[in-house]
Amino acid sequence: MTPTQPSEPSEPTQPTRPTRPTRPTRPTRKASAGRPSSLLLLSEPWRSVLELGALTVSAPQLARAPRGDGHPVLVIPGLLASDTSTVVLRRFLDRLGYRTAGWGLGVNTGPTSRVVRRLPLRLRELSDRHGQPVSVIGWSLGGIFARALGVRSPELVRQVITLGSPYASSVPGQTHADAAYRMLSRRHYAQATSRGPDVTTPLGVPTTSLYSRMDGIVSWRICREDVGERRESIAIPASHLGFGHNPTALWVVADRLAQDPEEWQPFAPPRHLRGLFTVDQRA
Numbered sequence: 704m705t706p707t708q709p710s711e712p713s714e715p716t717q718p719t720r721p722t723r724p725t726r727p728t729r730p731t732r733k734a735s736a737g738r739p740s741s742l743l744l745l746s747e748p749w750r751s752v753l754e755l756g757a758l759t760v761s762a763p764q765l766a767r768a769p770r771g772d773g774h775p776v777l778v779i780p781g782l783l784a785s786d787t788s789t790v791v792l793r794r795f796l797d798r799l800g801y802r803t804a805g806w807g808l809g810v811n812t813g814p815t816s817r818v819v820r821r822l823p824l825r826l827r828e829l830s831d832r833h834g835q836p837v838s839v840i841g842w843s844l845g846g847i848f849a850r851a852l853g854v855r856s857p858e859l860v861r862q863v864i865t866l867g868s869p870y871a872s873s874v875p876g877q878t879h880a881d882a883a884y885r886m887l888s889r890r891h892y893a894q895a896t897s898r899g900p901d902v903t904t905p906l907g908v909p910t911t912s913l914y915s916r917m918d919g920i921v922s923w924r925i926c927r928e929d930v931g932e933r934r935e936s937i938a939i940p941a942s943h944l945g946f947g948h949n950p951t952a953l954w955v956v957a958d959r960l961a962q963d964p965e966e967w968q969p970f971a972p973p974r975h976l977r978g979l980f981t982v983d984q985r986a
């Protein structure tokens with residue numbers, strides 16, 4: 704976020720009668736969102752394994768997932784993860800006919816100077832190679848990078864899909880990854896945090912935010928945005944570590960990629976699976 708500019712001094716005014724003190728402003732839900740419980744955190748690994756196992760049971764349903772036009776898709780991993788973590792997601796999309804690509808920058812340790820310089824080049828290279836905009840999918844921290852690409856290069860981005868990405872975080876203590884991120888911050892490019900794009904504002908391209916109330920790493924409240932024109936937030940039953948292979952997540956991703964950006968419609972769950980999805984409504 705950019706530093707707040709100091710306000711200009713105001714003109715002196717005539718004294719007025721004292722008014723009744725106002726009540727302190729209540730923090731917003733996102734600002735007051737604490738990190739998930741220890742129970743959710745400790746259960747993350749085995750829940751992720753169960754979700755991976757559920758792929759076998761869900762294979763017949765996923766084989767009927769919507770298919771799109773085969774456009775290019777860039778997938779960005781989360782903090783301390785690499786392209787290996789997104790193999791299941793990318794292979795699933797490959798089978799649906801998309802031309803998928805990993806980010807190709809090794810382990811994601813945050814906005815290092817290498818990432819800040821090379822990730823936009825990766826996006827442009829994919830767009831130029833295929834002659835069209837690229838859909839960008841980001842998992843956790845990768846989703847923050849995906850939204851940053853959408854802000855800076857909307858002409859190269861077809862849509863942005865985030866998977867448990869805490870892009871709406873405003874204060875420390877809303878994720879269990881804070882300590883790891885601070886430890887890695889010495890490697891980060893200084894201007895990436897002080898002058899980086901505002902990823903909390905609505906993007907100029909279609910956006911879908913997938914989040915889970917059972918997320919054990921980040922608060923689900925900071926992984927979503929208000930519903931609006933060509934932007935939506937969808938809750939699914941997933942662990943944070945399982946977003947990349949959770950069957951419900953894979954279904955939503957396939958459905959969203961199949962959308963024509965010019966005729967975009969909000970996500971509509973399959974009738975027989977409606978209980979697995981909670982689509983946020985306009986306020």
